[in-house]
Amino acid sequence: MGRAPCCDKANVKKGPWSPEEDATLKAYIEKNGTGGNWIALPQKIGLKRCGKSCRLRWLNYLRPNLKHGGFTDEEDNIICTLYISIGSRWSIIAAQLPGRTDNDIKNYWNTSLKKKLLGRRKQSNINRQEPKLDDHDFKDNSFTHLQNLSSSAMERLQLHAQLQSPYSFWPKLSPLQQKMIQTLNSINQNQNILIHDQNTPAASNNGFSHFEINQGYSDLIEKNKGTVQTDFTFSTDQLLEKFEGQIAGEFDCFKEMEGSKGNFAWWDSNEFDTNSGSSTNYMQVHHQSQEYLMYRDYGMGWDRSAYMQQ
DNA sequence: AAATCGTTCAACCGCACCGTC
DNA sequence: TGACGGTGCGGTTGAACGATT
Numbered sequence: 001m002g003r004a005p006c007c008d009k010a011n012v013k014k015g016p017w018s019p020e021e022d023a024t025l026k027a028y029i030e031k032n033g034t035g036g037n038w039i040a041l042p043q044k045i046g047l048k049r050c051g052k053s054c055r056l057r058w059l060n061y062l063r064p065n066l067k068h069g070g071f072t073d074e075e076d077n078i079i080c081t082l083y084i085s086i087g088s089r090w091s092i093i094a095a096q097l098p099g100r101t102d103n104d105i106k107n108y109w110n111t112s113l114k115k116k117l118l119g120r121r122k123q124s125n126i127n128r129q130e131p132k133l134d135d136h137d138f139k140d141n142s143f144t145h146l147q148n149l150s151s152s153a154m155e156r157l158q159l160h161a162q163l164q165s166p167y168s169f170w171p172k173l174s175p176l177q178q179k180m181i182q183t184l185n186s187i188n189q190n191q192n193i194l195i196h197d198q199n200t201p202a203a204s205n206n207g208f209s210h211f212e213i214n215q216g217y218s219d220l221i222e223k224n225k226g227t228v229q230t231d232f233t234f235s236t237d238q239l240l241e242k243f244e245g246q247i248a249g250e251f252d253c254f255k256e257m258e259g260s261k262g263n264f265a266w267w268d269s270n271e272f273d274t275n276s277g278s279s280t281n282y283m284q285v286h287h288q289s290q291e292y293l294m295y296r297d298y299g300m301g302w303d304r305s306a307y308m309q310q
Numbered sequence: 311a312a313a314t315c316g317t318t319c320a321a322c323c324g325c326a327c328c329g330t331c
Numbered sequence: 332t333g334a335c336g337g338t339g340c341g342g343t344t345g346a347a348c349g350a351t352t
Contacts, residue, residue, distance in 0.1 A: 006337080016320070016346085039337065055338080056321065068319095091340060106341075107319050 006039055007050040017057055021047060025054055026062045034058075060101045067099035071108055079105060080117060084156050 028045045035041060039051035047054065060066075071079075075097055082093045088109075090102035097105065 014322075037337075050322090052323090052338085053321075059339095060320075088341065102340075103320075111318055 006052060007042075009050075011048065012050045012053075013048045014053075017061075021049065022057070022062060025058060029058055029062075056103075060103045065099050066101065068104065071113075075100070076113060076116075079109060079113060083109065087156060 024045055024047060028041075034055075035044075037051075038055040041047075042049045042051055042054050049057075078096055079093055082096065086092060088106070090106045090109075094100050094102040094105050
């Protein structure tokens, strides 16, 4: 037996609110308050609406001192910083931004801000390229934890990694991203919820010194060599080996990467919308009179093959 | 000009939490 | 202590609108 519905669904109006309904609700609440009972409120004022709908309409639209749209850089910064720290707890994030509602922030994040900061990788490509690995390959393997990360957690890791990138050969960060790094650095890093594999040895064991998530990947790749497919991502050494002779000498970046042993996934240009891609996600490379595009993913490349294409 | 596609955002839904009885 | 009901929250939907073909 399910729970009784909060209102009579058959006799309740749904969909957009009319100006008259808005006026009725607004006038009543401004005069009398909600009376501590949203469920009873619509009946009291003669609205054929669900109490929850009234509450939502008031909180998200009719309440005084609400701001809509026009998010400032400062607000962007706060939203992103909090999202990295606590995830999609929009009500808590909204509490830090006077005049903003959780619904507004959620919509803004999902439609604009996320793309602005993470680049515009085509969603279809993310969905299409699931790892071609049998369940049993990883059944008792800690890698499963990474595969099972929620999209929110993946986004947060990606964003965090992106903002902490130590590699200077990539294009400079936007002012907003720079500002976010400052904010991240100003708070206790331990408060950031960085999800990583508990079974993975510490960074000192493998020389990977930057991203926790990458440390995990590197070890897991090493651990699973010969037993499972390992070409879903490549270490710097593997990349150098793979492209040796083709790009050697052209890529100063590899020298820098060698020093830090970063672990990257490289994607071909077909995987991206090059017209809308963020400048922090790709760079052009000229080699033997030909132009190449190389894209970097920030540690989230476990589901990709690594290769470069004209 | 029409059709199609992509984006935005208001509103809905279901669930979890919490206070009350 | 457990059932009940109100509230709050996050995920999702779908209509409206703009951009592109």
